[in-house]
Amino acid sequence: MLRETVYNEIFDSQRHFRTILDSMSRPGKLNRFAPIPLTPPAGLAKPAAYVGLALLNADVSFHAELLGPEAVAYLRVNTHAQAAAPGLADFFFVRGSDGGAAALIAEAKLGLPAYPETGATFVFQVSRLGKSSNIGGLQLELTGPGIETREIIFVEGLNPDLITAIKTRNVEFPLGLDAMFVSEDESIMCLPRTTRVLVTNL
Amino acid sequence: MGYVAIKGGEDAIANANELVEFYRIKARTKPIELAQILGQFRLLIDKIMGEGSLYAPEHAALVLKQNEGDVFESAFMLRAYRATLQRRYYSEKLATREMFVRRRISSAFREIPGGQILGPTRDYSQRLLDARLVTETMGDIDAFLGEFEAKLDRSSLHGVPTLSKVIDLLQSEGLLREVEADTNRRVVDITREAVKFPAPRSAALQMLARAETGGIMSLAYSAQRGFGSAHATVGELRVGEVPVRVRDARGRVRLIGRIRVTEAEMISKIKTQKKDPVPYLSLGYGLCFGQNETKAISMGILDRTMRSGGDAPCQTQEFVLYHTEGIESYGFTNHLKLPHYVTFQSGLNNLRQAVERKEKNRGNLGFGSKPAPQKINQPAS
Amino acid sequence: MQAIHQDNDSVLTECELPALKRLVESLETRHHIQVIKNPGICLTMVRAEDSLEKQEFFLGEALTTECEVSVDGRPGYGLCLGEEPIRSYCVAVCDALLHGESAAPAELLAFLEEHRALLIARDTEEFNHILRSHVDFKLMEQD
Structure with missing residues (x-):
């Protein structure tokens, strides 16, 4: 069924919110979500649904069209958030492997100098996240606030064009886009707009 | 100049919270029921809901009880409470x-x-104290309501x-x-x-x-x-x-x-x-x-x-x-009551320095050094 | 004349709660009711407009309780002002039964008519009390 009945809007969302907050404050840190047996439609990964249910509410909008109409309906019904056009959406839900998401990144709002917090947040569904090189995919080297020296993280299932697209838009701090990556094993890793990212294995 | 926060004082704060609770109930009178506040402090509830920007009569009654009737504090609390809730609906325009x-x-x-x-409305009343309310009983209330009801002509509504x-x-x-x-x-x-x-x-x-x-x-x-x-x-x-x-x-x-x-x-x-x-x-x-x-x-x-x-x-x-x-x-x-020690001390330092500079300059200009302190209240010899 | 309480929601949100609860307890024995979303409180922003220029503005928020149920597979939404978990659940159940494919249960329809009449009587009486303060001020020059 479309409507989630197992999710506790107060306690589950708070628990997941703390996980997301910790990931955002420590860019590159891997956190695992406490599992909840949600049943999102095929296009929407379960940890992306966790993010959606924890962060979306009637006051924000999202764009999830690339994941299919069921994903859009699921997020709308369960969070009361409104689906919006790319230029207006507060949150985006996309597949990390989908190069088409670059167009959304190019169009997403960056916030205004007086209200930089209105910049959009992207949730990328990837296959694996990890600290060791036996995970394939991109090797990212991260520096910036929240990282003591440097952080290395491997992301499998992420199109490098999307990293490039985000970097092109995050040039005018405090304006910019924040990014979250969720993997099949229900882990999350975040790259807020303050993080400098280098792809070191291409 | 930035604001420098304080720390510590947890015990004193906890005890102050306890004291305010003590003064709320130390008279050992019957606890006021929310139904009573709702029923008899209608206008106060209305005022708090308006200023608190939250229409919630029961909650307004609760904060009034909690705050010993402080309207500002109660409105503040309702505002704080509304900030914890999700806004799910927008009404149609009120007609x-x-x-x-x-x-x-x-x-x-x-x-x-x-x-x-x-x-x-009390607009046309004479603003006289009603001493009968001092000894108001349930019996009085029933009697009034009975008479009031009886005044309605139910045959022609x-x-x-x-x-x-x-x-x-x-x-x-x-x-x-x-x-x-x-x-x-x-x-x-x-x-x-x-x-x-x-x-x-x-x-x-x-x-x-x-x-x-x-x-x-x-x-x-x-x-x-x-x-x-x-x-x-x-x-x-x-x-x-x-x-x-x-x-x-x-x-x-x-x-x-x-x-x-x-x-x-x-x-x-x-x-x-x-x-x-x-x-x-x-x-x-x-x-x-x-x-x-x-x-x-x-x-x-x-x-x-x-x-x-x-x-x-x-x-x-x-x-x-x-x-x-x-x-x-x-x-x-009310934030003025919070410690501003550093802010104030720095102002004081500036003032002391300014006084010193003034004294020094006076010396430099040759108007003499510090005047001798005057003797006060010396009995005339 | 105003047609008051004609809306079923008006009856359900204002009728005596114990009576409504008894009705729904009785309906529960004949229908399969599943709570989709437990009653929870949220806010409704009340919109208003000025009466001349029709300038819309936000008046303030009203505490609201919402509940979602499924009755024999049909969805029902219960919404009411205040923190009213039981009432919002009852309204949701009635909503599902009133707007389903099949005809609403006679018991529910009878309840609505009975309580609609009670509320109309209550409001009519109150208004007639109020009407006793109807005034016709005379100017001093008049007799």
């Missing part, structure tokens, strides 16, 4: 013409369609009417005009978007609707005393219940209950134009939660003065809106 009217008067017209209904508005009379004659044709009509929500000046009228009305009653009354009064011109007449004042409707998840419009509101339509002249020298009338609009006529009337006056141009306090949007915001003005005034 005050649908109001179940409890009170409805006009000081502009003697005869109005549907008539003037004084309703529950009128149905509940829909009352047309007094301004309809003026409008049908073409005497009412908009204040300005080119006003910014954008609908902003000041709880979601920081207010910027000049603010659209929607923002001003929203801020006035949750403003502190005494604050807007004093500015509205200043307008009537001559600091900025406002010769307003109560076109219509109505108090009563209006239905609230929202769209449910399936998109159907649903009635979810009724809220009590006060509406004031304040009539005053608008500036005559060169092109059109007719001194048309216009409307200042006041609407607030609960029965709070002082607030609705003041809001109606200020809505009008802020659009009239001029430099008087009541004509300056920023002055009116910022200073009548009860939670902010209450918060700021």
Whole structure:
């Protein structure tokens, strides 16, 4: 069924919110979500649904069209958030492997100098996240606030064009886009707009 | 110079919290039940809901009990509470013409369609203390209610009417005009978007609707005393219940209950134009939660003065809106009680240095060194 | 004349709660009811407009309780002002039964008519009390 009945809007969302907050404050840190047996439609990964249910509410909008109409309906019904056009959406839900998401990144709002917090947040569904090189995919080297020296993280299932697209838009701090990556094993890793990212294995 | 915070004092703070609780109940009187506050402090509840910007009578009663009747603190708490809740619905626009009217008067017209209904008001009372209430018993209450009920002639009951508005009379004659044709009509929500000046009228009305009653009354009064011109007449004042409707998840419009509101339509002249020298009338609009006529009337006056141009306090949007915001003005005034040790010490240092410099300069200019301290209260020899 | 309480939601949100609860307890024995979303409190932003220029503005928020149920597979939404978990659940159940494919149960329809009449009587009486303060001020010059 479309409507989630197992999710506790107060306690589950708070628990997941703390996980997301910790990931955002420590860019590159891997956190695992406490599992909840949600049943999102095929296009929407379960940890992306966790993010959606924890962060979306009637006051924000999202764009999830690339994941299919069921994903859009699921997020709308369960969070009361409104689906919006790319230029207006507060949150985006996309597949990390989908190069088409670059167009959304190019169009997403960056916030205004007086209200930089209105910049959009992207949730990328990837296959694996990890600290060791036996995970394939991109090797990212991260520096910036929240990282003591440097952080290395491997992301499998992420199109490098999307990293490039985000970097092109995050040039005018405090304006910019924040990014979250969720993997099949229900882990999350975040790259807020303050993080400098280098792809070191291409 | 930045603010330097303090730390520590946890035990003293915890004990202070305990003490305030002690003083709340130390008289060992019967605990006040919320039903009693709801039933007998109707106007206070209404005021707190209006200033707290949250229509929730039971919760207003609870914070009143908790805060020993402090209106500012109670409104503050309701505001804080509303910030913890998700806003899931936006109502359809309230239709005050649908109001179940409890009170409805006009000081502009003697005869109005549907008539003037004084309703529950103390306006015409003599403000005498009612000593009978000192010994009021349940028996007294039952006796009054019994007599009151008996006064109704049930053989000829009128149905509940829909009352047309007094301004309809003026409008049908073409005497009412908009204040300005080119006003910014954008609908902003000041709880979601920081207010910027000049603010659209929607923002001003929203801020006035949750403003502190005494604050807007004093500015509205200043307008009537001559600091900025406002010769307003109560076109219509109505108090009563209006239905609230929202769209449910399936998109159907649903009635979810009724809220009590006060509406004031304040009539005053608008500036005559060169092109059109007719001194048309216009409307200042006041609407607030609960029965709070002082607030609705003041809001109606200020809505009008802020659009009239001029430099008087009541004509300056920023002055009116910022200073009548009860939670902010209450918060700021009370934050002065918090330790400002470093701020103050640094000011003091500057002052001491300035005094020293002055003394030194005086020396340099050859006016002599420090004068010898004068002897005071020396008995004459 | 105002047609008051004609809306079923008006009856359900204002009728005596114990009576409504008894009705729904009885309906529970004949229908399969599943709670989709437990009653929870939220806010409704109340929109208003000034009466001359029709300028829309936000008046303030009203505490609201919402509940979602499924009755024999049909969705029902219960919404009411205040913190009213039981009432919002009852309204949701009635909503599902009133707007389903099949005809609403006679018991529910009878309840609505009975309580509609009670509320109309209550409000009519209150209004007639209020009407006793109807006034016709005379000017001093008049007799």
